Amino acid sequence: MNQTKYYYNEDTCRYEVVVPSKRKRFFRAFFYLIGASVVASASLLAVFNYYPTPKEISLDAERHLLDQKWAYLDIQEKNIKNALSAMQVDDEDLREILELDSLSNDVREAGIGGSEIIDDESSENLIFRDQVVDQYKKIAKLKAQLSVQNLSFDTLSKYAEARDWTWSHIPAIQPVSHKDLDHLSTVYGMRMNPVLHRMMPHKGFDFMADKGTPIYATADGKVILARMTFGGFGNQILIDHGNGYETRYAHLQRANPFAVKEGDVVKRGQLIGYMGSTGRSAGTHLHYEVLKNGKQVNPIGYFQMELNPEAYDKMLELAKKNVSPMD
Numbered sequence: 001m002n003q004t005k006y007y008y009n010e011d012t013c014r015y016e017v018v019v020p021s022k023r024k025r026f027f028r029a030f031f032y033l034i035g036a037s038v039v040a041s042a043s044l045l046a047v048f049n050y051y052p053t054p055k056e057i058s059l060d061a062e063r064h065l066l067d068q069k070w071a072y073l074d075i076q077e078k079n080i081k082n083a084l085s086a087m088q089v090d091d092e093d094l095r096e097i098l099e100l101d102s103l104s105n106d107v108r109e110a111g112i113g114g115s116e117i118i119d120d121e122s123s124e125n126l127i128f129r130d131q132v133v134d135q136y137k138k139i140a141k142l143k144a145q146l147s148v149q150n151l152s153f154d155t156l157s158k159y160a161e162a163r164d165w166t167w168s169h170i171p172a173i174q175p176v177s178h179k180d181l182d183h184l185s186t187v188y189g190m191r192m193n194p195v196l197h198r199m200m201p202h203k204g205f206d207f208m209a210d211k212g213t214p215i216y217a218t219a220d221g222k223v224i225l226a227r228m229t230f231g232g233f234g235n236q237i238l239i240d241h242g243n244g245y246e247t248r249y250a251h252l253q254r255a256n257p258f259a260v261k262e263g264d265v266v267k268r269g270q271l272i273g274y275m276g277s278t279g280r281s282a283g284t285h286l287h288y289e290v291l292k293n294g295k296q297v298n299p300i301g302y303f304q305m306e307l308n309p310e311a312y313d314k315m316l317e318l319a320k321k322n323v324s325p326m327d
């Protein structure tokens with residue numbers, strides 16, 4: 001608002017505009033500038049107090065990011081813990097199946113010393129040192145527990161592999177199919193010999209069926225004998241199962257008795273020959289023996305793999321009739 005001032009000029013008899021002196025004009029301009037700069041400074045202060053500086057913005061973003069990373073670490077730690085617990089449960093189940101001792105909690109917990117985890121000079125300057133050390137400890141513990149778990153799985157898988165080999169090499173099925181079987185003699189031990197008519201030990205089971213009935217290997221192994229032998233067994237097959245076990249299949253048919261030859265490697269359930277009555281035999285049957293470390297054992301404990309309950313029932317039913325051995 002510019003207030004123009006006038007004065008009465010007696011010389012000219014007129015009102016004329018008052019022109020301020022130079023000095024006055026200078027002060028007027030000076031005070032005006034001071035006022036303006038005060039207002040400007042105040043406005044700037046207000047602006048900076050209200051809006052963060054670029055540096056503040058970047059620090060804030062960094063903190064936000066760190067918060068998120070920290071929260072993510074917590075979640076990940078929980079996820080790994082849960083996965084580890086599930087693995088430990090599986091591990092214990094496997095140990096039960098394989099009849100192995102369970103791992104003690106001391107071993108599973110994998111105790112870790114704290115101080116050596118983060119002890120270098122660089123950690124001295126950390127603002128949240130305690131929290132960081134705590135997190136380091138948790139992760140180091142998880143790593144140790146996971147490596148214990150890995151080692152355990154490794155051991156279990158090697159053990160299971162070895163056991164599977166052993167299992168497949170132990171006689172565990174019948175050498176004659178149930179559908180072919182007419183009679184079964186489970187008589188094992190001293191009894192009257194049907195051919196020689198005197199008391200003699202019978203060291204196997206006799207499976208009775210038609211001539212030419214297929215005979216199967218009862219476990220994996222190698223055929224070490226497949227020929228006509230003298231001394232009572234006639235055409236016989238002997239299989240070495242490699243872990244102290246052998247099985248004998250005697251009295252095979254006269255013509256084409258063998259489906260394998262000596263030296264052949266056979267699998268459990270593989271056809272090896274045909275039923276007959278060669279050697280000292282009172283009729284068509286298979287004389288079957290299980291030998292452990294060179295000595296006959298009662299085969300009754302070696303039919304674990306009966307495939308279905310009906311088949312098993314048939315075996316029991318036939319065994320109940322308890323017919324005499326045919327040698």
Ligand SMILES: [Zn+2]
Binds near residue numbers: 204206286326
């Ligand atoms: Zn017999």
